[in-house]
Amino acid sequence: MLLKKNIPIRYVFGKIKVEVLMVFVYALVVAVAYVNLHFTRISIPIAVPTMLGTILSLLLAFRSNQAYDRWWEARTLWGAIVNDSRTLTRQVLNFVDTPYNSVEALYFKEMFVKRQIAWCYSLGQSLRDLCPIKDVEKLLMPEQLANLQDYTNKPVGLMELHGEDLRRAYKEGWVNEYQQVELDRTLTRLVNAMGGCERIKKTVFPATYSLYTHLALLLFILLLPFGVINDFGVMMVPFVVAVASSFLLIEKMAIHLQDPFENKPTDTPVTSIAQTIDRDLKQMMREFKEAEIPKPQDHVARFYIL
Template identity: 30%
Template sequence: MLIYNPKDWWKLIFYFHKADTFRKLLPAMLGVMAYTAFISYLENDIFHFLPLKNPLAIHSLVGFVLSLLLVFRTNSSYDRWWEGRKIWGGFTNNSRNLALKLSAILPEGHDSKEIFRVLIGNYIHAVKDHLRGNVNHKHLEYIANYDEAFYVNYKHTPNRIGQAIYLEINRLYKSGVINAEQLLILNNELSSFTDNLGACERIRNTPIPSSYNIFIKKMIFLYVFTMPFGFVLEFKHWAAPIVTLIFYAFAGIEMIAEEIEDPFGTDNNDLQLDSIVKNVKGNLVEIFRS
């Protein structure tokens, strides 16, 4: 995720990075400009006229409808991004709450404190990698019985770590370290981990319907590539930069919507999951070692 100052207008206006929509769209923009310039040459220098009255009327109407579609598309994608951020805020809060409760319940210096620190940190880390599709057991911290062999042959690593946390809680309950009332207090936080993971998987595995996505791209293509025929009559050779600018606006909005609809990746506009995981692990160390 790109960190920036939203109040620094001039820096943002003239700032370009490798994921910027302008850089990505530049080849297409040059193609649109060349295409429009060619149409302008044909209409202005070869045919000299085109039998159209009020040539901008159709594109004005279609542009309004297309703008509404793009607004809905962007809002849908941003809702997914913001929901993902709220879920990861829940992961952070649940990790802290569970750690605080366990730290208060368990006796001073109890070995299980360090085990829970490792397991909870591993769970958050594994969820991040799971959502990005690159889970690697070597990225986890091993402790006690929960070594590399514990995770072998398990495709869903977060579930395996969640199972380990439940096993530890159950072991403490059976040994009398925690009682039934304390077990109920801990259960809400334990259940919320799985609920949050399921919500993240729902966002990741349920993209915007393909027919809607394809339709918008087709409309942008038809709108932009028919635009020169009317705009050239009205703006002459100035139609080339005008059409290019309109293409950049519409295509850029669509590209931004595509990028943020899956907020768990590593693009500049995705959630800053690495920092969230690092922050949670730091909190766990402070809580269990205090």
């Protein structure tokens, strides 16, 4: 599967190259001091870094687990947005009905589905702290755009517009009372997914754990050369660099995974998912014009699909 190559090793190592270089220099200094300058008393028993390594592994396992859970929850929430967008469209297309399938109702359906697409783009943008109405203008009516001005949180505003249109459809008799309630429930699930994303975005991973893990890692790397110099000699340098890189990589990955909406290449691919929704929803509206299916755009290529 090509996607697996999407995060190049180079990108990952690029993130820790400064740290690895510092570890290399540090280990080299210790090795020279020991081997060439005969400071052999600096050797400590290997049990000390072993003890630290075990503790550190447990901490990194805890950290990785929680970070992975956040990342996977974010992905699952966007999966739910895909599902509920499809459901909403199926319901709008098949529930809304007028005696003679009037042009007004057709227009209503198209507007509703387009606004759902707009909501997906807008949510993705606002989670990344980007302009939340970019790419959204052409999917909305001017008066709806004007309405959005009143809202600090644009996706909340779009949902309220959904609700108001639903009310209109009910009052016009285009949907019956059960259908209104069922459509409203789909909106409720979309609101829940939106709230879940905002929760992950706004809740930082407890700072102390991050800090502590980092300090323990530092201490481990500082002591490791002294623990193995006696047995490895100069070969200690590549060994220390390899072990330290591994731990640093793990820590860095956890940091990336735990905040999946930070506009970084390792983000949850919200734009790409929104484009898939865009394509599917427009294909479901077969009776309407659909020349405008979006192609993956250049600014998305910067992101890797995890």
